[in-house]
Amino acid sequence: MIRASNLSKIYGRGSVEVRALDGINVEIQKGEFVGVMGASGSGKSTLLHLLGLLDRPTAGTLIIADTDVTRLPERERTLFRLNRLGYVFQDYALVPELTAEENIYLPSRVRGMKAQECTRTCRDILSLVGLKDRVNFLPGEMSGGEQQRVAIARALVNSPAILLADEPCANLDSRNSVLILDLIRQLNRDLRQTVVMVSHENWHRKYFDRVIYLIDGKIVPDPGAEPGTAAP
Amino acid sequence: MLEEEKVALFLASRIIARGNKGTLFLTIMIIAMVFVNLIFLPSIIAGVVVLFNQQTIDYSYANLVVEPREGSLLISNPTSLVGKINRIPGVVASTPRYSSGATIVHKGKSTTPLVIAIDPERESQVMKVHKSIISGDYLSDSDTGQILIGVTLAGDREQKVERTPTLGGVDVGKTVEVTFRNGVTKQFRVKGILKTGTSLIDNNAYISRRDLASVLGDEDPANQILVRTTTTGDENAMRLLLMQYGVQEQIWTWQDKSLDFLKSIVGSFDIINLISTVVSLIIAVVVIFIVIFISIVYRRKQIGILQAIGIDRRIIIKSYIFQALFICLCGTICGCILLLIVLQYLAANPLVFPGGPVAPVLETGLVIRSIISLFLVALIAGYIPSWLTTREEILAAIRG
Ligand SMILES: Nc1ncnc2c1ncn2[C@@H]1O[C@H](COP(=O)(O)OP(=O)(O)OP(=O)(O)O)[C@@H](O)[C@H]1O
Numbered sequence: 001m002i003r004a005s006n007l008s009k010i011y012g013r014g015s016v017e018v019r020a021l022d023g024i025n026v027e028i029q030k031g032e033f034v035g036v037m038g039a040s041g042s043g044k045s046t047l048l049h050l051l052g053l054l055d056r057p058t059a060g061t062l063i064i065a066d067t068d069v070t071r072l073p074e075r076e077r078t079l080f081r082l083n084r085l086g087y088v089f090q091d092y093a094l095v096p097e098l099t100a101e102e103n104i105y106l107p108s109r110v111r112g113m114k115a116q117e118c119t120r121t122c123r124d125i126l127s128l129v130g131l132k133d134r135v136n137f138l139p140g141e142m143s144g145g146e147q148q149r150v151a152i153a154r155a156l157v158n159s160p161a162i163l164l165a166d167e168p169c170a171n172l173d174s175r176n177s178v179l180i181l182d183l184i185r186q187l188n189r190d191l192r193q194t195v196v197m198v199s200h201e202n203w204h205r206k207y208f209d210r211v212i213y214l215i216d217g218k219i220v221p222d223p224g225a226e227p228g229t230a231a232p
Numbered sequence: 233m234l235e236e237e238k239v240a241l242f243l244a245s246r247i248i249a250r251g252n253k254g255t256l257f258l259t260i261m262i263i264a265m266v267f268v269n270l271i272f273l274p275s276i277i278a279g280v281v282v283l284f285n286q287q288t289i290d291y292s293y294a295n296l297v298v299e300p301r302e303g304s305l306l307i308s309n310p311t312s313l314v315g316k317i318n319r320i321p322g323v324v325a326s327t328p329r330y331s332s333g334a335t336i337v338h339k340g341k342s343t344t345p346l347v348i349a350i351d352p353e354r355e356s357q358v359m360k361v362h363k364s365i366i367s368g369d370y371l372s373d374s375d376t377g378q379i380l381i382g383v384t385l386a387g388d389r390e391q392k393v394e395r396t397p398t399l400g401g402v403d404v405g406k407t408v409e410v411t412f413r414n415g416v417t418k419q420f421r422v423k424g425i426l427k428t429g430t431s432l433i434d435n436n437a438y439i440s441r442r443d444l445a446s447v448l449g450d451e452d453p454a455n456q457i458l459v460r461t462t463t464t465g466d467e468n469a470m471r472l473l474l475m476q477y478g479v480q481e482q483i484w485t486w487q488d489k490s491l492d493f494l495k496s497i498v499g500s501f502d503i504i505n506l507i508s509t510v511v512s513l514i515i516a517v518v519v520i521f522i523v524i525f526i527s528i529v530y531r532r533k534q535i536g537i538l539q540a541i542g543i544d545r546r547i548i549i550k551s552y553i554f555q556a557l558f559i560c561l562c563g564t565i566c567g568c569i570l571l572l573i574v575l576q577y578l579a580a581n582p583l584v585f586p587g588g589p590v591a592p593v594l595e596t597g598l599v600i601r602s603i604i605s606l607f608l609v610a611l612i613a614g615y616i617p618s619w620l621t622t623r624e625e626i627l628a629a630i631r632g
């Protein structure tokens with residue numbers, strides 16, 4: 001599903017250059033639920049930005065769903081994000097002027113679904129994330145957990161190949177975090193949805209199939225894993 | 233692709249409907265003000281020009297001026313020529329005049345204004361002098377030895393310093409002594425004081441042609457015939473028509489006559505108008521651009537997110553153009569309402585210029601041009617910032 005070879009991202013130039021990602025090789029299969037962990041500044045978000053086509057790598061190749069995305073021109077990248085990727089931000093990133101339903105409606109409508117079909121899909125997906133009765137609420141009228149569930153629904157509405165989430169629980173209390181993690185795992189199990197999620201909470205490990213552990217932009221064996229099951 | 237526009241419209245409508253109402257209202261009001269600013273001064277100036285032109289027609293020249301043939305000082309047989317001109321279709325009426333300088337003396341003060349001899353009844357069908365009498369009465373055809381004095385010429389007893397020579401405060405009923413070019417002196421009783429607001433006219437004196445005839449020893453003296461036509465604006469055609477009907481005297485239009493002193497005033501106004509329009513337009517461009525630019529910069533993060541979830545930048549740009557156009561539409565409508573209120577107010581409380589109250593003239597062309605330019609500005613103001621914002625890196629936009 002995802003194959004990254006020698007992927008690097010270098011910020012700055014010359015003496016002040018920061019190797020946020022330093023030639024990493026990753027392969028993720030369809031249906032996997034992968035956690036990305038590591039200390040602050042280790043390059044987790046940078047990796048997710050590259051996978052989410054929000055940024056371009058300095059070097060290396062990235063193949064997602066059999067497409068060499070490093071070679072795509074800007075408009076194709078936007079289309080690829082719309083059709084193949086779902087991205088969940090730490091701070092929900094909903095459009096504040098749109099209701100829960102409209103936030104989800106937007107990407108499905110842009111994808112070319114007919115208005116009526118869109119509305120039905122939006123309702124379905126909102127009940128999937130347990131927000132049937134929040135359809136016409138604005139983001140400002142919802143709790144953080146509810147907003148994050150709307151954001152997940154928005155990321156899923158176009159049935160993406162991969163769901164990417166950058167610390168989706170960072171702004172939530174543990175009760176809501178569990179709710180979100182359960183939801184994502186359920187989607188992963190029931191729909192065989194491939195998920196890559198950044199986290200720095202150790203207790204999240206139990207949700208992940210495996211962990212990609214980063215130190216200074218390099219993948220290292222996961223120090224938190226039980227001996228013998230460490231990722232390569 | 234119409235689907236794209238639909239989505240853009242959807243996004244724009246929600247952002248406007250659920251965005252900050254205060255900001256929206258202020259933005260619309262600013263555009264309304266800019267719109268009023270774009271139209272108000274030019275229409276006042278147009279009103280002043282119309283007033284000036286009307287004054288010229290009503291008090292100085294009517295629509296056409298017939299003058300003696302080249303080489304002669306008098307029109308021969310003016311009364312029969314007036315009758316002939318009056319029969320020409322498109323002519324309302326015409327009237328003979330004899331204008332010359334004469335010295336008027338009153339209580340030791342003397343001055344030499346223009347004294348215009350008129351046929352009072354005929355004159356009142358062509359000119360508006362009879363409507364500007366502020367005290368006393370207008371002349372009648374049977375009057376002899378009566379004179380009308382312009383208010384400026386009459387002067388004011390209280391006034392210590394005079395800007396122009398006056399008679400130092402003449403009242404109705406007083407007697408003045410007029411000495412004509414040929415040396416004949418005659419006593420006149422002041423029958424009325426007139427005030428037009430145009431200083432040139434208010435410096436004149438009017439007597440009847442009958443009195444002048446006895447002074448000059450000429451039965452029918454005239455050096456001008458003023459012609460009032462049914463419509464103002466086709467003077468050139470009427471001039472040709474008069475020539476076709478056999479009028480062999482020189483014929484001028486009021487525009488020809490006012491060429492020197494009025495055209496320069498109107499010309500100056502045109503320049504003021506042009507400058508004011510250009511300045512207003514620049515202000516409009518800058519204000520609308522800044523207001524919309526700020527609102528888009530303020531939504532930079534949101535634009536980044538929309539792009540991150542795969543919304544094409546063209547949709548985003550279009551949605552901001554729609555917003556800008558909508559704001560502009562509301563602003564223009566409010567501006568029109570505001571303008572109507574101002575015009576209503578001015579109709580009730582007119583601006584008084586020398587020469588009378590000025591009615592603002594709303595030129596349709598100017599209104600349409602202003603609306604078009606505002607919409608063009610809105611289009612650009614919606615396009616450029618959203619184009620710039622969607623062009624920058626998504627992550628930079630999201631970070632804000
Ligand atoms: N736009 C940027 N310009 C320069 N350096 C950057 C930029 N973005 C990230 N970096 C650097 O890249 C490195 C990796 O950053 P990244 O955001 O991927 O870390 P992270 O693992 O997500 O950290 P955290 O857990 O705090 O979110 C950091 O050293 C950071 O300073």
Ligand SMILES: [Mg+2]
Pocket residue numbers: 044045046
């Ligand atoms: Mg991070």
